[in-house]
Amino acid sequence: MRDKDMTDISQVLEEELAEAFEVKDEKALKRYVILLLENVMGREKAEKQFVELRSDIKVLAETMQEGFRQMEKRFEQIDKRFEQVDKRFEDMYHYMDKRFEQVDKRFEQVDKRFEDMYHYMDKRFEQVDKRFEDLNKRIGFMSWFTPTIVTLLLTLVMAAMKFL
Numbered sequence: 001m002r003d004k005d006m007t008d009i010s011q012v013l014e015e016e017l018a019e020a021f022e023v024k025d026e027k028a029l030k031r032y033v034i035l036l037l038e039n040v041m042g043r044e045k046a047e048k049q050f051v052e053l054r055s056d057i058k059v060l061a062e063t064m065q066e067g068f069r070q071m072e073k074r075f076e077q078i079d080k081r082f083e084q085v086d087k088r089f090e091d092m093y094h095y096m097d098k099r100f101e102q103v104d105k106r107f108e109q110v111d112k113r114f115e116d117m118y119h120y121m122d123k124r125f126e127q128v129d130k131r132f133e134d135l136n137k138r139i140g141f142m143s144w145f146t147p148t149i150v151t152l153l154l155t156l157v158m159a160a161m162k163f164l
Contacts, residue, residue: 010037 013033023029 010034013037 010030010033013036014029017023017029017033018026
């Protein structure tokens with residue numbers, strides 16, 4: 001309330017109380033009216049502050065609820081991003097798994113080619129060994145046959161010369 005309204009109310013209260021009761025001390029009556037008005041004004045002020053505080057709390061609660069909704073949306077977005085990252089890692093894992101399978105197949109092919117080459121080389125060495133053995137037999141036969149033939153021919157030539 002304004003000061004003018006306060007003065008008017010205090011005068012009206014003083015007059016009404018003075019008429020209703022026998023007033024022995026007018027100063028005491030004025031003090032009583034001032035205390036009464038301050039008490040009433042204090043209550044009105046407290047009620048007004050309570051209403052304002054209640055309104056502020058309501059706004060704060062609504063703001064907090066909106067903040068929680070926004071945080072929930074943010075967490076949902078983060079969850080979606082984690083799911084996307086997880087899917088990307090899973091796709092990369094499958095891709096790498098396929099690549100390793102392809103590399104394994106290529107190594108198996110290379111192993112088979114080396115095995116085939118090993119068997120081929122082994123057969124070639126066996127053939128070369130056999131040829132060397134055959135050649136060794138021929139040379140052995142020739143080294144036995146040649147001196148024997150030469151000795152026989154010399155013996156025949158000598159025998160023919162003795163007869164002649």
